[in-house]
Amino acid sequence: MSVDVQPIHHHEHHHHTRVGWLRASVLGANDGLLSTAALLTGIAASSASSQALLLAGVAAWIAGAFSMAAGEYVSVSSQADTQKADLAIEAREIRKNPELELLELTRIYMHRGLEESLARQVAAQLMNHDALGAHARDELGLTEMAEARPIQAAAASGLSFSLGAIFPILAVLLLPREELLAGLYILTLFLLTGLGGLAAWAGGAGVWRGAARVLIWGALSLLATTLIGHFLGANGG
Numbered sequence: 001m002s003v004d005v006q007p008i009h010h011h012e013h014h015h016h017t018r019v020g021w022l023r024a025s026v027l028g029a030n031d032g033l034l035s036t037a038a039l040l041t042g043i044a045a046s047s048a049s050s051q052a053l054l055l056a057g058v059a060a061w062i063a064g065a066f067s068m069a070a071g072e073y074v075s076v077s078s079q080a081d082t083q084k085a086d087l088a089i090e091a092r093e094i095r096k097n098p099e100l101e102l103l104e105l106t107r108i109y110m111h112r113g114l115e116e117s118l119a120r121q122v123a124a125q126l127m128n129h130d131a132l133g134a135h136a137r138d139e140l141g142l143t144e145m146a147e148a149r150p151i152q153a154a155a156a157s158g159l160s161f162s163l164g165a166i167f168p169i170l171a172v173l174l175l176p177r178e179e180l181l182a183g184l185y186i187l188t189l190f191l192l193t194g195l196g197g198l199a200a201w202a203g204g205a206g207v208w209r210g211a212a213r214v215l216i217w218g219a220l221s222l223l224a225t226t227l228i229g230h231f232l233g234a235n236g237g
């Protein structure tokens with residue numbers, strides 16, 4: 001019997017968690033690719049050597065990956081702190097004023113459409129079962145009681161950035177210096193289009209529109225740094 005039900009349930013679950021995770025990774029890779037490639041096209045448009053380009057590319061990659069990881073760590077940690085503080089307040093209230101908290105939960109269920117006696121019954125039974133859980137879910141809106149993992153989030157963020165940053169660095173290693181600027185443009189815009197489409201697909205949006213959006217911003221970024229590299233690089237020698 002569960003065979004008929006499971007695929008639908010599974011699909012729902014898939015769309016909410018796995019795809020959200022995929023989308024975050026794609027956006028991270030997008031960041032790594034575009035920021036490293038834009039920096040490198042700027043330097044490649046000057047008279048810098050392959051060695052200087054490689055150094056700049058690796059430095060941009062490491063700096064970017066750590067910056068992304070640190071940002072994610074701080075964001076997830078402070079989110080977890082806020083949740084913990086909210087839960088602590090809620091737990092104290094439940095201990096001190098259980099009647100008031102029961103009334104609060106009853107009102108929430110009435111607001112959602114239950115009649116008073118049933119709402120009170122539901123609230124009482126849920127509080128009997130797991131008072132803090134019921135308040136966390138229905139009052140605070142914390143659907144995920146699982147603890148946040150800042151270290152894992154930081155590592156995932158740094159890794160997805162690195163996955164994008166590695167491609168322009170490989171281009172510096174593999175392409176001859178005189179073909180590098182054109183090569184960086186082709187490689188970066190090609191990969192950005194793919195990543196933009198993938199991110200749009202993961203977010204349930206139009207694939208072509210998502211790809212075009214990323215392509216336009218990517219091309220603008222590369223052009224801007226190319227111009228800067230061209231003029232500043234020429235002046236500097």
Ligand SMILES: [Zn+2]
Nearest residue numbers: 101104135139
């Ligand atoms: Zn409460």
